Amino acid sequence: MNKFYLGILYIVPTPIGNLSDITHRALKTLKDVQIIAVENIKHTSILLKHFNIKNRLFLMNKDNETKQSDNLIKELKKGKNIALVSNAGTPIINDPGNFLIKKCHFFNIKVIPLPGACAAITALSASGIMNNRFCYEGFLPSKKKLRCNLLKSLKEETRTIIFYESKYRIIESIQDIIEQIDKNRYIVIAREITKKWECIHGEKAKLMLEWLKEDRCRYKGEMVIIIDGFKNLKKDHLSQKILETFTTLRNFISLKTSVLVTSKIHNINKNNLYQYAIKNKHDK
Structure with missing residues (x-):
């Protein structure tokens, strides 16, 4: 198949809160492509309306990703350019789209990623925790047993650990970090990054739990948990x-x-x- 006639898939990050964080390149791409593949039409429409962008929206979420990826590949094969966006931040990270990208590579369709907002990296940069080596674990499991098993497996992880968490489970998750990792392990919670009520706070795990419980407003919104890596301070310690x-x-x-x-x-x-x-x- 002649690559000249194939369209291009653009991975376009969108703001994680503050609309001013979108790049000029992202706006131009969203205007120029023939289709924008979105995770939520209503959510993305608000962004596009704010910047006066009118374009064809194509719904692709976790429930229809396989089928819609095939449909998008057909459009790309016709030479149409497509922008892939998520509700917020950089697409693919915990969002649908990876299946589509794999198919693009299979059919030699060009994929161009644009740089932009990512909650995990933004929070890490302001955490004060070592950031040259880190592991991203996505959202903590909602079920306690799975969550505790994961945390236990990371107890001696020497890299900085990054999680996403919701306001509904943050208290339980911090309690599990205390029990499964260490009550004295230093952690940072970055809440509502780039938004009006942005808050970045660091404490030892046991003190963080107390701090959160003092005021319910402290755990409203979307949160990033950053955990300091394991440090073997005892030379004779054998794991x-x-x-x-x-x-x-x-x-x-x-x-x-x-x-x-x-x-x-x-x-x-x-x-x-x-x-x-x-x-x-x-x-x-």
Whole structure:
């Protein structure tokens, strides 16, 4: 198929609150394309009306994404250019559209991403927490068991952790962070980023819970939770993962080799592990 006749899919970020945050390039793209694929027609219409943009809107949400992606691919094959937007922020991040993009790559249809607003990155930049290494986990699970299992698995994650959370579960989620990670772990809550009631507040987890409970207004709106990464302050601390690796290796190879390999895998001091092995009679 001749690429010359194919349309282009543009990924267009929209403001996460303050309409002034939209870029000139985003506005031009929304005006110039033949179709705008939207997550919610009513929501996007407000944005377009504000900037006096009239265009054809095409609904694609999580319920009809597979079918609508096929329809959009047909339009792209006809040479029509399409802009993909979400309700707010950068599309695809927790929003529908990934299936469409995969199909574009399969059919050699050009995909052009525009830079723009993203709540997670905006909040991280103002958090004061280490930001050179981080992991984004999206929305915390709504069910307590799943949420606790996820938090427990991240207890020794050394990178900064970013979550989204709603006002309906923020208190429960902070309580679970206290129980599953650490009551003294430093966290930041960034609420209503770029909006009138924007608030960025950092505390140890147990103090954050108290702060939130003091005033219900403190947990209204959309929130980003940023958790400081795990810091092993004790040189002789050996995590469960380290001990499991060592024990497994010890069943097959010598003590010296087990200690050496485990220390290399987990980047720890081999002398601490060797002392642990001696104390716990792993030297036999």
